Amino acid sequence: MNWKKPLAWLALCSMLLLCFPAATQAAAGGKKVRLPDFPVLINGQTPDNSKLKYPFFVYKDITYLPLTWEYTRALAIALSFDQEKGLHIGMGGGRLSGGWIGWKKEAFRPDLSGSNPRNRAYTATMPDFPVTIGNSYIDNGSEPYPLLEWNDVTYLPLTWKYAHDALGLELVWDDAKGLNVIGGQQQVLGAIYYDDADYLYVYPELITEPDRGGLRVKKSLDETPIWMTNKETDELRKRIVELKRETAGEPASLETRDDGLYYQGLHLMTKEQITVSPGEAGMAYIRELKGMRFELPSGITLVSVEKITAYNIGRSLYEYRTFLILGKKVSEIIELQQPLDRIIANDDGSFWLVSNGMPTHGRIMTGTQRLALLDAKGNVRLANEVLSESEIVVPGVSTPGLKELLTEDGELLIYRSGISNDGSFSPQDTQGYYWLDTGFNISKADALDALAKEENSQDRPNLNRGGVYMGSDRKFYLLRMKNNTIFNYSDNKTGRWYDDELLATQ
Structure with missing residues (x-):
């Protein structure tokens, strides 16, 4: 031809x-x-x-x-x-x-x-x-x-x-407005990290003008997001730190001795566990050993130790260990080697221990989104093992100011990744939201199936970027990862903003 x-x-x-x-x-x-x-x-x-x-x-x-x-x-x-x-x-x-x-x-x-x-x-x-x-x-x-x-x-x-x-x-049809063809959009809205009675607060994906620290979005989703100054953002962050202290542990005073690390005279870690070999690559050294303690009504104390190893290449390695102290007896909860984000008390005297993952380089490390049940006698069962689930997330754990996460029936809402916990990390037909009780009985949260399906869609390039946010009003807000869209799943409302509404144009 x-x-x-x-x-x-x-x-x-x-x-x-x-x-x-x-x-x-x-x-x-x-x-x-x-x-x-x-x-x-x-x-x-x-x-x-x-x-x-x-x-x-x-x-x-x-x-x-x-x-x-x-x-x-x-x-x-x-x-x-x-x-x-x-x-x-x-x-x-x-x-x-x-x-x-x-x-x-x-x-x-x-x-x-x-x-x-x-x-x-x-x-x-x-x-x-x-x-x-x-x-x-x-x-x-x-x-x-x-x-x-x-x-x-x-x-x-x-x-x-x-x-x-x-x-x-993206092709969007509206009977009144016609066909909207959307593409080439700069993603300005990032993860939702806080909310109050009127607004959602959002990290920016990019900033192109000085003195801009973040955005606040009206919860009605019918107004253009407003840029906040750096001062406003810093004041909000201080407020968030105060709220998180209400559900976080207290600083624990750790003592380093010749034979290891101690808390109130109790031996937690050996000397080898808190030092770095002289031959370690990158001229590594222990930059910090930091502890947090959680006093539980059952008489159990949990101590979480964060070890930060610094390297001369400009990177640091973060390692976590959680110890259970009952009387003078110390045991490590080996199932939780990541940050302890929340402890949730149950009516039967047990506690849910929640870790929504360990971030690294902008992602959550595989296998670190974990949930464990601690009974009044100090026994621990890992929900990931019982349910054979690699990743289990508890919605609302990271929401500042949201204290009550259990239903009136004592059930906990969880999100299962649908990836097996058998070492092969193979897909399985379990992805979605479930209700979980202390007997590890589960039931599907059918009303959230559509939300789970969208979380797992190919249009979302990275599920670990905090796309779904449970607000202090217990409503679900989904950040769609392209085209600056927030969807209030609970009220079926959508807010969409074009990048030229949020950025200066030429």
Whole structure:
């Protein structure tokens, strides 16, 4: 087949004009297209289709997007053209990293120099060059919704296969507003870390203007998030520290002796366990040994020891041990070698010991999200072993100010990862929310199935980034990991904000 060259834009490829003038003759047989009878939005903006130089079209009830410079930049679609391989369409163009002060978001400015009357007949043609979308060659002639050309511009059908699966776009339909095509968004909203009666407080994923420390979002989700100053953020953090002290332990005074580490004269760790071998790589040394104690009504004392080993490469290793003290007897709870986040008292005198994981390099270490039951006699059972679950999370444990985590029936809400705890870490059909009692009886929290399914979806690049937050009002707020969206699962409300609402534009 004789593939003919597109013209002038190829010589100006650094400008990526993306209009693909077809100096070639179109394949025989035009396709009748029409203007949509509904609005089409690009990242929340509604260009006037009657004035667009390259309007949106509808063919066989599918909306078609013109692949011009303005649209591909706005939606982060990358285009390239090769004389032999033809047109390649992929993800990536337009989403620029904005991690420095002074960076501004590129505004979307469509070309409104056209005139597109509704009574006009519109005919598109088939492109006569090969097309690849993502890693897939498109047999355009056999596709039910082929790529088309109009006025020398290539048009992409916004099918789910192309738009969502291949290009990562979000397609949102609203009966009143029409079709909203969303892509190329800078993720500004990060994890939710605190809430009060009126607001959610959110870490920023990026800051591009000075004196910005975080954002607060109205719980109604009907107002644009507000940037907080560094001073406001620091004051809030102090308040959070005070709230966490109410559920945390007390500092424990540790004593280092020649033969190891002691607490109130009781031997906790050997000398070898609190020192570093002279031959250790990286010129390692013990930077700190820090203890926290938890006094339980049953007469049991728990002491958690944090050991920080520093290396000359600028990194530190954090290790944790938890000790149970009953009278003068000391035993290590070997099942909990990670931070102890919360102790929850049960009516039968037992306690849930919760560790929602040990963070490292922005992730949670595998196998460190653990839950154990401590009875009044000092016996410990690890829920991860009983339920054969690698990761068990207790929602609300990290919520400052949320003290009561049990239901009136004494049940605890847990989230199971659906990964086995047998060492093989194989998937199993248990992922989701459950109610758990002290007899390790479980029942599925069916009302939260949809939330669990979304947590585990492919649209969430990292589940361990704190996407789901149980507020002090015991409502679930889900941070969707792209396109700056927060979903109040409990009230079925969604708040969505575009990056140009949260960032300065140019």
